[in-house]
Amino acid sequence: MRYLIIGGGVAGTTAAGELRRLDSSAEITIVCDEHHPLYSRVLLPLYLNGKVERERIFLKKESWYADQEIEWLRGDVAVRLNVKNKFVELLSGREIEYDKLLLTTGSEVRVIDADMRGVSYFRTLDDADHMSQLFLEQGEDAHGGIYGGGFIACEYLNLFGHFNIPIVLAHRGEHFWNGTLESSSGELMAKHLTEQGVELYSNADFKDLVGDKELTGFTTNAGDHKATLLGVGIGVGPDLSWLKDSGVETGAGIKADEYLETNVPGIFTAGDVAEFYHPILGRQLKLGNWMNSMSQGRAVAKNMVGDKAPFDLVSSYAMNVLGLDLIFVGDVEKAHSDQIHVIGSVEDGGITQVHERDGKVVGGVCLNRNTDRPTITTGIKEKASASDIVNTLSG
Numbered sequence: 001m002r003y004l005i006i007g008g009g010v011a012g013t014t015a016a017g018e019l020r021r022l023d024s025s026a027e028i029t030i031v032c033d034e035h036h037p038l039y040s041r042v043l044l045p046l047y048l049n050g051k052v053e054r055e056r057i058f059l060k061k062e063s064w065y066a067d068q069e070i071e072w073l074r075g076d077v078a079v080r081l082n083v084k085n086k087f088v089e090l091l092s093g094r095e096i097e098y099d100k101l102l103l104t105t106g107s108e109v110r111v112i113d114a115d116m117r118g119v120s121y122f123r124t125l126d127d128a129d130h131m132s133q134l135f136l137e138q139g140e141d142a143h144g145g146i147y148g149g150g151f152i153a154c155e156y157l158n159l160f161g162h163f164n165i166p167i168v169l170a171h172r173g174e175h176f177w178n179g180t181l182e183s184s185s186g187e188l189m190a191k192h193l194t195e196q197g198v199e200l201y202s203n204a205d206f207k208d209l210v211g212d213k214e215l216t217g218f219t220t221n222a223g224d225h226k227a228t229l230l231g232v233g234i235g236v237g238p239d240l241s242w243l244k245d246s247g248v249e250t251g252a253g254i255k256a257d258e259y260l261e262t263n264v265p266g267i268f269t270a271g272d273v274a275e276f277y278h279p280i281l282g283r284q285l286k287l288g289n290w291m292n293s294m295s296q297g298r299a300v301a302k303n304m305v306g307d308k309a310p311f312d313l314v315s316s317y318a319m320n321v322l323g324l325d326l327i328f329v330g331d332v333e334k335a336h337s338d339q340i341h342v343i344g345s346v347e348d349g350g351i352t353q354v355h356e357r358d359g360k361v362v363g364g365v366c367l368n369r370n371t372d373r374p375t376i377t378t379g380i381k382e383k384a385s386a387s388d389i390v391n392t393l394s395g
């Protein structure tokens, strides 16, 4: 059996290892446009702030691929899929045939329409190395700018905070995570960041960079902001262009059923790029967290060798932003919630949102209320009524 995996992040590499374990005679190939063996994106901030050495962020050694007899085509890009003749064409011109195909291409960062030395993005190890160089060059003269109001903006907040770099942050919309947070949660977050000394601007659309060769600032419709470093975190989205006209159905991601199989039999997907049907949450959704990607990598390999087990993990994403604890569990998109119950308040310093659909709890967001997490997670798994969960957490 020939298994071809496009994308060598945690989902693809976990799947490759699991496929080898399940099928010792299989031919397994990973194609990835990055050059590094698997590393942890979650540890990248800790590498940058010096808490973890660079070598320790690698989760696989280069030798692992050969030891596992996995062909590892790094630095190459899948550019076309032919489902009729079952092959993928690479940028290098090579065509690779498969019996079963796994698409784990993750997400790409969205970029602003301007560039200058001092501007950075934060997705890859190469991005982190670039930032490390900028921190080194600028030292105490650095002024940190952040454009964005999501997870990556939070990573920049922690990094600049760690180095005691003054921070100005501008984001679109009323508050962080407009598609997820209720206004009181957004207010709590803004209050916390302001108390930590962050100069915060909402409803601020990016206009331009300021500087000659090197960055000195950036402008938004909220004003002119001083910054020698600008971290851009305006979201991520998958590059699905190479699948256009392939016959594989795409939407926000690559569409799949609860077995992580696409509409084309024998083609599977997993990780950040997968828009899969979640049997407990009852809809097709795309998630972007490590726990989900790694678990899907393991689960999809089993389904590729012939098992048929639905993927129904209720995953979560937890982080701390300059001292504020944040946890997202399950399905937290406002647009897909019938009702969002808010427990706690800005004055209390802690808020939990309970997301309800068809009377059931489907997701939760906890700000400084970590102990609510297990109740929400169990509630989602057991399809508990949202009002019962709200009563438990309010008691």
Ligand SMILES: Cc1cc2nc3c(=O)[nH]c(=O)nc-3n(C[C@H](O)[C@H](O)[C@H](O)COP(=O)(O)OP(=O)(O)OC[C@H]3O[C@@H](n4cnc5c(N)ncnc54)[C@H](O)[C@@H]3O)c2cc1C
Binding pocket: 006, 007, 008, 009, 010, 011, 012, 031, 032, 033, 034, 041, 042, 043, 044, 045, 076, 077, 078, 079, 104, 105, 106, 107, 122, 123, 124, 155, 239, 242, 270, 271, 272, 273, 288, 289, 290, 291, 293, 316, 317, 318, 319
């Ligand atoms: C800085 C940072 C911090 C994070 N912190 C956390 C955290 O604390 N907790 C958490 O849960 N999650 C965190 N995440 C998110 C988490 O890392 C991701 O959800 C996870 O890495 C996704 O894994 P994946 O394998 O699906 O995709 P990826 O890791 O994105 O891997 C996909 C790979 O495929 C490659 N690729 C794409 N298209 C092609 C193509 N056409 N041909 C060949 N190769 C291609 C990509 O370049 C990439 O290398 C963080 C992410 C970042 C960037």
